[in-house]
Amino acid sequence: MQPDTTASPSGKPAAMLSVRRLKKVYQTDGGDVEAVRNLTFDLRAGELACLVGPSGSGKTTLLKCISGLMAPTEGEVLLDGKRVSGPPKKMAVVFQEYGRSLFPWMRVRENVDLPLKNQGVPKGERDRLVDDALEAVGLSHVPRSYPWQLSGGMQQRVAIARAIAYQPEVLLMDEPFAAVDAQTRADLEDLIRTVWKKLGITVLFVTHDIDESVYLGERVIILSSSPTVVQEDIVIDLPEQRDQLNTRALPRFTELRHHVYEQIQIAKKGHRPASAGADVA
Amino acid sequence: MKALKTLGYILALPVLLVLAWWASTLGAVNFFVPTPATLAAKFGEVWFGPRFFSDVLPSIGRLLVGVVAAIVIGVVGGVLIGSVRWLRALLEPTLEFFRAIPPPVLVPVLILLMGITDGMKVAVIISGCVWPVLLNTIEGVRAVDGVLSDSAHTYGIDGWARVRYLVLPSASPQIMAGVRQSLSLGLILMVISEMFASSSGLGFTIVQFQRSFAIPEMWSGIVVLGLLGVAMSFIFQWAERNILRWYHGQKEVENAA
Ligand SMILES: Nc1ncnc2c1ncn2[C@@H]1O[C@H](COP(=O)(O)OP(=O)(O)O)[C@@H](O)[C@H]1O
Ligand SMILES: [Mg+2]
Numbered sequence: 001m002q003p004d005t006t007a008s009p010s011g012k013p014a015a016m017l018s019v020r021r022l023k024k025v026y027q028t029d030g031g032d033v034e035a036v037r038n039l040t041f042d043l044r045a046g047e048l049a050c051l052v053g054p055s056g057s058g059k060t061t062l063l064k065c066i067s068g069l070m071a072p073t074e075g076e077v078l079l080d081g082k083r084v085s086g087p088p089k090k091m092a093v094v095f096q097e098y099g100r101s102l103f104p105w106m107r108v109r110e111n112v113d114l115p116l117k118n119q120g121v122p123k124g125e126r127d128r129l130v131d132d133a134l135e136a137v138g139l140s141h142v143p144r145s146y147p148w149q150l151s152g153g154m155q156q157r158v159a160i161a162r163a164i165a166y167q168p169e170v171l172l173m174d175e176p177f178a179a180v181d182a183q184t185r186a187d188l189e190d191l192i193r194t195v196w197k198k199l200g201i202t203v204l205f206v207t208h209d210i211d212e213s214v215y216l217g218e219r220v221i222i223l224s225s226s227p228t229v230v231q232e233d234i235v236i237d238l239p240e241q242r243d244q245l246n247t248r249a250l251p252r253f254t255e256l257r258h259h260v261y262e263q264i265q266i267a268k269k270g271h272r273p274a275s276a277g278a279d280v281a
Numbered sequence: 282m283k284a285l286k287t288l289g290y291i292l293a294l295p296v297l298l299v300l301a302w303w304a305s306t307l308g309a310v311n312f313f314v315p316t317p318a319t320l321a322a323k324f325g326e327v328w329f330g331p332r333f334f335s336d337v338l339p340s341i342g343r344l345l346v347g348v349v350a351a352i353v354i355g356v357v358g359g360v361l362i363g364s365v366r367w368l369r370a371l372l373e374p375t376l377e378f379f380r381a382i383p384p385p386v387l388v389p390v391l392i393l394l395m396g397i398t399d400g401m402k403v404a405v406i407i408s409g410c411v412w413p414v415l416l417n418t419i420e421g422v423r424a425v426d427g428v429l430s431d432s433a434h435t436y437g438i439d440g441w442a443r444v445r446y447l448v449l450p451s452a453s454p455q456i457m458a459g460v461r462q463s464l465s466l467g468l469i470l471m472v473i474s475e476m477f478a479s480s481s482g483l484g485f486t487i488v489q490f491q492r493s494f495a496i497p498e499m500w501s502g503i504v505v506l507g508l509l510g511v512a513m514s515f516i517f518q519w520a521e522r523n524i525l526r527w528y529h530g531q532k533e534v535e536n537a538a
Contacts, residue, residue, distance in 0.1 A: 115436035
């Protein structure tokens with residue numbers, strides 16, 4: 001039954017990333033916790049999608065299942081048509097906790113370099129990739145600093161540089177800017193769009209911030225509150241060239257934000273979309 | 282200027298103590314307490330002769346071998362036990378048992394098993410020094426940050442690379458704390474291992490002096506042990522500063538925030 005949903009007639013997978021009827025139940029001493037009930041969605045190659053949902057709605061759980069850090073209780077994740085069973089080479093993840101995702105005993109440059117070195121990438125090529133990545137996030141000037149010597153926003157830039165240098169086809173980001181100040185956050189949002197356009201990678205950006213999801217995404221997937229299903233999946237038809245001042249001032253931006261907000265409110269009241277219980281997308 | 286000040290702080294108390302000692306030995310002559318001058322004379326005479334090669338160096342050599350072996354065994358074992366859940370469940374109760382045995386009581390046992398050899402003395406040192414390193418390493422390995430571990434995992438840093446780039450550095454503050462305890466234990470055990478049925482070494486010589494009422498000589502041996510402890514402590518601090526530079530830096534930043 002599955003192959004026809006994941007492969008186009010040409011035989012090539014239609015979606016870069018497919019999440020199929022994903023369910024995750026945590027077994028704890030206090031009993032079972034159903035973090036994700038039933039999630040199904042596809043990401044096309046080169047798409048920039050935002051996943052927005054309230055805290056505790058299972059966003060991190062979902063990302064851990066997608067990135068192969070955790071096995072789903074039911075359902076599956078397909079990357080380029082292949083089932084994910086461990087961290088795939090084509091994927092990079094940026095976590096919210098920047099302070100805990102970089103190696104504090106390594107300098108900035110070594111942090112960005114390590115995954116490449118571990119892959120056995122030749123030194124010359126590595127140097128070029130690391131230089132380019134640091135340049136792209138605007139951190140060429142601090143390669144010899146330690147992460148903890150940098151501000152939070154800069155640390156998250158290093159984590160992004162590490163992800164870019166790794167040359168993933170899919171980039172997952174779990175509320176990466178939730179803990180940085182507003183100004184830095186705006187800069188980093190623009191950085192993500194720039195990087196996405198330049199590299200043509202598939203990005204799944206998780207956030208609880210409605211404004212951020214609408215500003216960043218080409219598409220917003222709205223999650224219900226727990227037990228989690230996809231509440232709605234909308235296309236963001238804002239101009240491709242986005243700008244913190246002007247885009248956010250567009251009437252369409254306000255409309256979309258209003259819509260997403262409304263959906264989340266509905267979801268919080270416990271209303272589920274008709275399709276949620278059934279095994280259909 | 283700053284170096285001079287540091288030196289001042291280091292030497293102030295020792296100088297005062299020696300002065301107090303000198304003053305207290307001025308009048309009354311206690312057979313068991315030599316004057317500083319006698320002790321200093323004896324110190325050079327006793328320890329910078331053939332004894333340096335026949336007793337001091339071999340003792341230090343065994344201490345080094347024992348401590349280094351204990352560190353290697355402790356770290357390797359600790360990484361294994363800390364990373365493999367079933368191994369930990371299997372070994373932990375037994376480890377508690379062995380750890381509870383005071384190493385000096387092993388001396389007679391080891392003499393029976395290995396004879397009065399260098400190997401036996403090194404084994405005594407290892408049997409005591411391995412525990413702080415082992416237990417601290419296990420703890421450090423288990424405390425590896427979850428997010429950091431996930432990051433490494435998503436970038437395919439597994440197996441040996443994970444140990445090399447994630448587990449060991451992450452556990453290094455605890456490992457170093459264990460090593461510090463091992464060093465002082467090692468010195469004690471070095472002496473004890475030489476006190477039973479031995480014919481050379483620092484510990485043996487000191488006991489020998491005591492039995493033959495060569496009191497200033499005995500005291501000078503104790504001074505040698507003290508100086509050895511100080512030297513080890515300095516070397517350790519220097520190594521720790523270099524290995525854990527990142528850790529102290531990070532703590533400083535956290536405390537300032
Ligand atoms: N390791 C875990 N064990 C048990 N429950 C968990 C675990 N991780 C998350 N949960 C629970 O799953 C739900 C979803 O958590 P999470 O995925 O972190 O949500 P989000 O990232 O959207 O805030 C929460 O109710 C949380 O308490
Ligand atoms: Mg989360």
